[in-house]
Amino acid sequence: MVRLSIRHETLYTYERPVRFAPHRLLVRPRDSHATRVVEAHLTVSPPGQTRWLYDALGNSVCCFTPDGESRVLSIVSDLTIERFPASLTRRDVADPQTVTPIFYSAGDRAVLAPFIDPVSEDRDGRLLNWLRDQIGSPREPALEFLLRLNRAIRADFDYSTRDIGTAQEPGQTVATGSGACRDFAWLMVEALRRLGYAARFVTGYLYSPKTAASGVRGAGATHAWCEVFLPELGWTEFDPTNALAESPDLIPVAVTRTPAEAAPVSGAIYGDGGKSELAVHVLVRPAEMISAAA
Incomplete structure (x- = not known):
């Protein structure tokens, strides 16, 4: 068994404030005999309503609707998982x-x-x-x-x-x-x-x-x-x-x-946000490194 920590950061930035339509997030690993999700934390900005469901293929989907207007949409998923791979x-x-x-x-x-x-x-x-x-x-x-x-x-x-x-x-x-x-x-x-x-x-x-x-x-x-x-x-x-x-x-x-x-993040915006940029960063490392650093 291997325990891993995963941090998945997604950041959209816009020139002007926009409103957000509902977004679909695919950021939580599939629980199975080979993978077990131990901890899962989702941090979003601006805040909004979230609802979790399984789609027709058994994927864990988060339905997220950000509130209000913003020039930034930030989605950060922090996970701790255990892997039980078979050769x-x-x-x-x-x-x-x-x-x-x-x-x-x-x-x-x-x-x-x-x-x-x-x-x-x-x-x-x-x-x-x-x-x-x-x-x-x-x-x-x-x-x-x-x-x-x-x-x-x-x-x-x-x-x-x-x-x-x-x-x-x-x-x-x-x-x-x-x-x-x-x-x-x-x-x-x-x-x-x-x-x-x-x-x-x-x-x-x-x-x-x-x-x-x-x-x-x-x-x-x-x-x-x-x-x-x-x-x-x-x-x-x-x-x-x-x-x-x-x-x-x-x-x-x-x-x-x-x-x-x-797509890990899919959705739409309302309004003319002007120039937009997307930054994605994923870090996967042994969970023991997190404990040692803490």
Whole structure:
């Protein structure tokens, strides 16, 4: 078990005061057998009404409506969590599936259907042509193929940070050969859906105590990766930005069908605020460091 402290700060600033419409916050990790939320504190300014609910996918959502007018909207989430990760290499699969066709039982397929159908278009065929180049022997075990695809995206694409905007289309990522973590996650999700896999987009946090030395990409902000459903293994995590699979360093907050649904903070303002700026900072560190400092 690993206990971690997470601080997620989001700050919007405007030239002129504005009023705020209801906002949707995805900042609380998903409680599961692998993650337990020990403490959670949400600090907002300006203050307002908050209401918590679970959405259709079981994500913990905070509905927040700031009061009055302000030139600043500040949202700070402080968390203490415990992680109980399970290693992918220790799982025993009695009947491993091959790459294609991937087979789901009728019961599973009824639930997985929304995550099997592709969402993005590929009019020029760039995504499909790239995907064809990744496929090897049809007898290759599905898990081995997924791990290989995960590594290929990490090795073949250039990483760049981008704080604002949703994920770019997978075909654009292939064409430019570069992207942010959400672009690589969405590329892998939509590529696998075209092979009949159930895949979903995941947003959350990345714990990386030695970012510079280890070459880990995506720490210091919210992170994105994908989950793929495999028979006998269930939902399995793959982070193509760092070629990680079922890593204890991945802390999921929300799972969605598309990247647009996974924004940590979404909402609108009333009025002309003029020039606006967004600053996001995420710090994940061992909880013992907090206790020692105190």
